[in-house]
Amino acid sequence: MNDGPANIVTFDNVGLRYGTDPEVLSDLSFTLFPGRFYFLTGASGAGKTSLLKLLYLAQRPSRGAIRMFGRDVITMPRDDLPHFRRRLGVVFQDFRLVKHLSAFDNVALPLRVAGVKEADLMRPVAEMLDWVGLTHRCHALPATLSGGEQQRVAIARAVIGRPDLLVADEPTGNVDPDMALKLMRLFEALNRLGTTVVVATHDVHLLKNVSDCLIMRLEKGRLHDPTGALRYPPRTDYKRTEQQAGGQL
Amino acid sequence: MRPPPPERPQQEGRVRFGGDRAAVLVPRKHLSGPVPWVIAIMITLTVIAAAGGLALGNLANTARGELSGAVTVQIVEANAILREEQVDAARQLLTQDPAVESLRAVPQDELDQLLEPWLGTGDAGNAIPIPALIDVQLRRAASDAEVARLQTLLEQTAPAARVDAQSHWLQPVYSALSAMQYLALALIVLLMLTSLAAVWLAARSSFTNHRDTVEIVHLLGGTDQQIARIFQRSVAIDAALGGTVGLALGAAATWLIARQFAGLESGMVSSGSLSTIDWLLIALIPLMGVGIAMLTARITVTTALRRML
Numbered sequence: 001m002n003d004g005p006a007n008i009v010t011f012d013n014v015g016l017r018y019g020t021d022p023e024v025l026s027d028l029s030f031t032l033f034p035g036r037f038y039f040l041t042g043a044s045g046a047g048k049t050s051l052l053k054l055l056y057l058a059q060r061p062s063r064g065a066i067r068m069f070g071r072d073v074i075t076m077p078r079d080d081l082p083h084f085r086r087r088l089g090v091v092f093q094d095f096r097l098v099k100h101l102s103a104f105d106n107v108a109l110p111l112r113v114a115g116v117k118e119a120d121l122m123r124p125v126a127e128m129l130d131w132v133g134l135t136h137r138c139h140a141l142p143a144t145l146s147g148g149e150q151q152r153v154a155i156a157r158a159v160i161g162r163p164d165l166l167v168a169d170e171p172t173g174n175v176d177p178d179m180a181l182k183l184m185r186l187f188e189a190l191n192r193l194g195t196t197v198v199v200a201t202h203d204v205h206l207l208k209n210v211s212d213c214l215i216m217r218l219e220k221g222r223l224h225d226p227t228g229a230l231r232y233p234p235r236t237d238y239k240r241t242e243q244q245a246g247g248q249l
Numbered sequence: 250m251r252p253p254p255p256e257r258p259q260q261e262g263r264v265r266f267g268g269d270r271a272a273v274l275v276p277r278k279h280l281s282g283p284v285p286w287v288i289a290i291m292i293t294l295t296v297i298a299a300a301g302g303l304a305l306g307n308l309a310n311t312a313r314g315e316l317s318g319a320v321t322v323q324i325v326e327a328n329a330i331l332r333e334e335q336v337d338a339a340r341q342l343l344t345q346d347p348a349v350e351s352l353r354a355v356p357q358d359e360l361d362q363l364l365e366p367w368l369g370t371g372d373a374g375n376a377i378p379i380p381a382l383i384d385v386q387l388r389r390a391a392s393d394a395e396v397a398r399l400q401t402l403l404e405q406t407a408p409a410a411r412v413d414a415q416s417h418w419l420q421p422v423y424s425a426l427s428a429m430q431y432l433a434l435a436l437i438v439l440l441m442l443t444s445l446a447a448v449w450l451a452a453r454s455s456f457t458n459h460r461d462t463v464e465i466v467h468l469l470g471g472t473d474q475q476i477a478r479i480f481q482r483s484v485a486i487d488a489a490l491g492g493t494v495g496l497a498l499g500a501a502a503t504w505l506i507a508r509q510f511a512g513l514e515s516g517m518v519s520s521g522s523l524s525t526i527d528w529l530l531i532a533l534i535p536l537m538g539v540g541i542a543m544l545t546a547r548i549t550v551t552t553a554l555r556r557m558l
Contacts, residue, residue, distance in 0.1 A: 058468060060558060079472070081558070086470035098462050100276055110469045113266050157469075 007067070008032045008165050008196045009055065014064030016050055023062070024050050025221045032165070032198065037191045039207050040200040042218035048200040049093065049169055051218065055198060056090045056167050057081055069164065086114055089163035089195075093170045095154040097142040103129065103149075104138040107156045114161060128156040132186065147174040155183065159190055166190060168199045172206060184209050266475045274466060275459050275479050284451040284484070285491035288542065291444040292495025292535050293502070295437050299534060300503040302433030303527045309426040312419060318350070318387040319415040320396065326409035327378040335407035336381045342406055348387050348395065355382040380411075391416065441541065448488070448542045452480055452549040467557060477550045481543045488542035492535025500531065 009032040016025040025047045032038060042048050053059040054066060057073060066073050068084060076084070097106045107128055111121040129135050132152035142150055151174060158166060168187065172180035180203070188210055191197045199206075207215060217224040322339055326332035336354055343349050360379060368377065387395065391414035403410040416423075456463065463476055507522065523531075 056468060058558060078555075078558075082467075082470045082472045085468060090468055096461070096465050098274065098465060101273065105273070109466070112271070113466060113469050113471045113475065115266055 008034050008069065010065075010067040011054075012065040012067075014054065014061045014066060016047075016054065016059065017062045023221060025054075025061075025218075028064070028223050030216065030223060030225075032196055034164070034196055035191070035194050036196055037188070037210055037213045038196070038198045039210070039213050039215045040198055040218065041202060041204070041207070041215060044202060046218040047221045048202075048218055050221075052090075052167050052169050052198070052200055055165070056088050057085055086110070086161060087164045089158035089161065089166040091151075091154050091158045091166070091168035091171045093173060095142070095150045095174075097150060097153055097157070099142050102139050102141060103134055103145065103153045106142070106153055107160055110157060110161045124160060128160050132156045148176070148179040151175055151179075151183065152186075155186060159195070162193075163195060166195050166197045168197070170201055171199060172201065172203060177205075180206065181209055266471070266478075271475065271479045272482055274462050275455065275483055277455070277483055282451065282487070284447060284487045285494070287447045288444060288488050288491030288538060289494040289498070291440050291447070292492050292538055293499040295440045295534055295538075296496060296499025296531055297502055297506075298433045298436040298440065299531055300499070300506075300523060300527070302430050302437070303530065304507075304523055305426050305430050305433070307522065307524070307527070309423055309430075313416065313423065316416045316419060317390045320385040320387060320391045320399065321413050321415055322383040322385060322399075322403070322407075323411045323413070324381040324383075324407060324409050325411055326380070329378075332378075332381050332409070335409050336383065338406040339383060339403050339410055342402060343383070343385060343399070346399075346402065348389065348399075350386045350388045352383055352385045355384060444538065445541065445545050448484055448545045449549050451487075452484055452546040453553065455480060455483065456550055456553050463554070464557065467554075473551055473554045476554060477547045480550045481546045484546035485539055485543045488539040489535070492538045495538075496532065496535045499534075500528075503531075 011028045011030050014025065014028040015023050017023045028051070040048050040051065050059070054061055057068075060074060069087060071084075073081070073084065098109065101109070104125055108121050108125045111124070126135070126138070129138050132155060134149060134152055134156070137145060137149060140149075142153070145153065151171060155168075155171065158168070166187070171183055171187075175183065184199075184206060187197050187199060201207075207213060322343070324332050324335045324339065326335060340352065340354060343352050360382065364379065385399075389395065393414075396412050396414050400410070400412045403412065466476055503523075511522075
């Protein structure tokens, strides 16, 4: 398997089980390439969130190897993980905003953690809130924001550090179809700037709204590859393959 | 929605994620929880115990210093004439001894006064034979060898002489003082352990209450050190507030107790007063308390974080 530095992530025969339960993910081997847009699909309980947890380094696999940005993250010293996490952006299914911080402070949090001076973070945070259309809500606490607004704050927080890899877990699960489409446009725009995007969703309609996407499908903890996303090099005839695969998803 | 900003945020130089901008992640109202008050009580008791221990130490040291070279020569002779002769002979001999710095034969009036509580007033000295006493101050410590040498020296000229080092008589007192000092030390250690347990519980409870926030910060790239510092700072503020209150209360209590003892106007008690250095040591107690509380919080939080990836 190619695991050169050009690859963002490489999974090699990865399995995951919680405790002594049966494996929730089995024999996962795939590579994520820079600048690509991936959809991770599958029914509820297929293991999408577990796979994303492995991707955003919230969970170690039970077996197999994971390389990220050219390094083995399984054997990596724990103290090195924060540096890697700063290269990732994560949009959680339940947003996971800090409830006692304003929208501005939630978006600014990754920069503050990374040690950016207050004077240097005002403009990018303001721009990011403007990007997600929440400038007028910048002082609002999460509890006073609607589901869609919270989702946009979560997205702004995930992308403020311009991550190399953005991982989003059901980012449109709590918003109406119009807002879902707008959020997808945001992800596409970010992807065009070079960020690799992985969006987990069970909404097959979303897939049709993103033109150049690759699709990975999880079924009972095993990956399927309807668009050739997992091949090396990945297939480039996305649209035809997507149309072929669309009916199965 | 507009297109995303095209550039990464500019980062000219880094600043530590700490202080107020990190503390907002774990909001707390200081003095609202039990920790500052528990620490205040513990520091108060520690200050009193430490002051007591230091005062006892001063008392014992002063007594040891004063009595280390002091020797009493008793002339245990029932015959008053022989007794006086032996006192004179012993005085002459001891005066010539190079080890003797000074000596004083205790006058009969003084002896009568000393014995008055037991024998009453009157001519008790003639009714009951009382030994004559000579207070001797040596140039060096009254060791067992020195006492034996003086005893041998006096054997010929004053056979009724009995030489004793004064410090031997006070040995049980010294032992009692030492025991009380150890007791004070044990109390301080126990109070410290109780404070540690309180801080440990508070840090764990705070960590559990803010676990979601901690996980978010972790996943955003926050390090264990950054997260531990947030809790450490919170505990440090609580400990500093509690320590200040505790020091004030403990110092006030010590001062009041010292005044009560000073009122006794006893030479021994006044020798147990606290010096400036003692007060400085006592003032360090809250600082040590803050340091230990911060360390405990750090270890508690870091241990909890290690269980997370």
